[in-house]
Amino acid sequence: MRTLFLSAQGAATLISRAGLARCIRGMVNEIDHDFKRWEQFDKSARLASHSAQGVIEIMPISDGQTYGFKYVNGHPNNHRHELPTVMAFGVLARVETGLPEFVSELTLVTALRTAATSALAAQHMTNPAVRSMALIGNGAQSEFQAVAFHELLGIDTFYLYDTDFSATEKLAIHLYELGLKTILCKSVPEAVREVDVITTATAAKTHASVLTKNMLRPGVHINAIGGDCPGKTELHPDILRDARVFVEYEPQTRIEGEIQQMPKDFPVTELWEVLTGFALGRTAPDQITVFDSVGFALEDFSVMRYMHRLALAQGELESLSLIPELPDPKNLYSWLKHGEVA
Amino acid sequence: MRTLFLSAQGAATLISRAGLARCIRGMVNEIDHDFKRWEQFDKSARLASHSAQGVIEIMPISDGQTYGFKYVNGHPNNHRHELPTVMAFGVLARVETGLPEFVSELTLVTALRTAATSALAAQHMTNPAVRSMALIGNGAQSEFQAVAFHELLGIDTFYLYDTDFSATEKLAIHLYELGLKTILCKSVPEAVREVDVITTATAAKTHASVLTKNMLRPGVHINAIGGDCPGKTELHPDILRDARVFVEYEPQTRIEGEIQQMPKDFPVTELWEVLTGFALGRTAPDQITVFDSVGFALEDFSVMRYMHRLALAQGELESLSLIPELPDPKNLYSWLKHGEVA
Structure with missing residues (x-):
């Protein structure tokens, strides 16, 4: 055949x-x-x-x-x-x-490829020697994110938060079985306060502000994968305004990504430019970096x-x-x- | 499952x-x-x-x-x-x-659906009591066209032409087996001269003028199904200029159909308008009608x-x-x- x-x-x-x-x-x-x-x-x-x-x-x-x-x-x-x-x-x-x-x-x-893309991008966007990541949204994608960031960036401590505690429990058990350290958190601010990387992977189809600027410590990398539809975002626009923002394919992300909240000329850098060395990833230790990932063909x-x-x-x-x-x-x-x- | x-x-x-x-x-x-x-x-x-x-x-x-x-x-x-x-x-x-x-x-x-759509459209676009059809292009689609037009419009005489004579031979045998009358032709003008309906179903990806205006008799209906890509047409634009032209979905046909050769405001009627009675099909016995079919989702x-x-x-x-x-x-x-x- x-x-x-x-x-x-x-x-x-x-x-x-x-x-x-x-x-x-x-x-x-x-x-x-x-x-x-x-x-x-x-x-x-x-x-x-x-x-x-x-x-x-x-x-x-x-x-x-x-x-x-x-x-x-x-x-x-x-x-x-x-x-x-x-x-x-x-x-x-x-x-x-x-x-x-x-x-x-x-x-x-798709669960593996999303995690693989997140980790590949993060390798060029985090500060050196990252150890900890917050996982906001503990659904089907979360274990794959943890495995990818552990494997490719050496992250071994995970701060977990989900509105559904049973999802957090499930994730914690899986990460424990993998020998990874987990901290179960009661709120988003608690989960993100001290981490090097934040992954947001929530499913609600709405303009949510899962993260606001005051929650973030300088130098953090945000891997924003849940905002991927018109009308579906996770980050407060103030975060984007002051951050260095990376996208996969600009024409699609302008419609679907976190930057749908920003003016049409808001500056972004495409991932391929960073991977080829055509553009820089992170440019300062205190910079907040955002990978505004929507998933690309x-x-x-x-x-x-x-x-x-x-x-x-x-x-x-x-x-x-x-x-x-x-x-x-x-x-x-x-x-x-x-x-x-x- | x-x-x-x-x-x-x-x-x-x-x-x-x-x-x-x-x-x-x-x-x-x-x-x-x-x-x-x-x-x-x-x-x-x-x-x-x-x-x-x-x-x-x-x-x-x-x-x-x-x-x-x-x-x-x-x-x-x-x-x-x-x-x-x-x-x-x-x-x-x-x-x-x-x-x-x-x-x-x-x-x-798809072979059946294209033939079904052609015959459905033709029922509203031909003159009454049609008997004969020219089939220009005798490839994989041709038998299905013959069966559909025989079944739905009562056509029983088919004039066949293809640049590849073995394709015509194959089609003639199949139509003979179905009890349909066939006339094997040596040129397009010979095939279309006396018929009530012309179906063009050629595969060449080019601006061909399979049909020109001087070949046509008044009142003929042209079922143009081969021109379905940018750069791929079968009819000379003079035919379109004087004809009543029907399309499936105007935004797609403007890009892909015969009317890609015409100005953006060239008037067309969508098939659904005819089927619902919102618009007329053929409006005069001597009119040349064209179903500029590209295939729609x-x-x-x-x-x-x-x-x-x-x-x-x-x-x-x-x-x-x-x-x-x-x-x-x-x-x-x-x-x-x-x-x-x-």
């Missing part, structure tokens, strides 16, 4: 076998490599369909050889339906023929290729009868009427 | 069993029904990624309850790779949760829902492990580390 499929179970098996930290590290390398060839990509802001309950998005990208897209939703109340807030799948196709060659689950893979493209290679090497792919295999490609009708049809 | 899959083989089996003509008629009803509730849809022009070899497109749409999208390519030289020019698949998801519920092959189904949405119902009723769906089934949807990490993973 021409199209290969990596199922949700298949992806989980691959990641479990290789180890979560090793997979995130592999994804970081792949994402870093692709961001460094930024100019080769045909890029566009994702196509979003909004409803009262959430958003459904299509994120396409191409490097001229391979075309990829991700389907992803964001529905903050999905737990009421016993469904994840974020579900995703994706496809890689050959640009030369348009053949879809690889279909992959991306619910699990390039990251999904990179990790789909990573998972495709891993799955090929380990034989975890199934075949999918997605495209008919015609004896004569100009003769679709004959295949239907007289062909191999049951 | 939450996501159901209709394979290429499954779709072929369903269509063979029900009969091609009956399926096309079913799709015509479904498309007609959905075009008549045009205002309920969240519509956008499709997102195209162009390359030297062809185009890859994503076509999303939502009616507020169901979200659908189609992936489709158009690569005129794919026969060199033993692949169809057009390949497609699609997805239906619930707007309320974002869950992708149905994944379907659409290579075969709504048509794919309609036929995916049709095939989904058919497949559910006949048990042709497979399950697809696309979205992980988490015991606790906030606990993706636990599913990965300790869960049901092999």
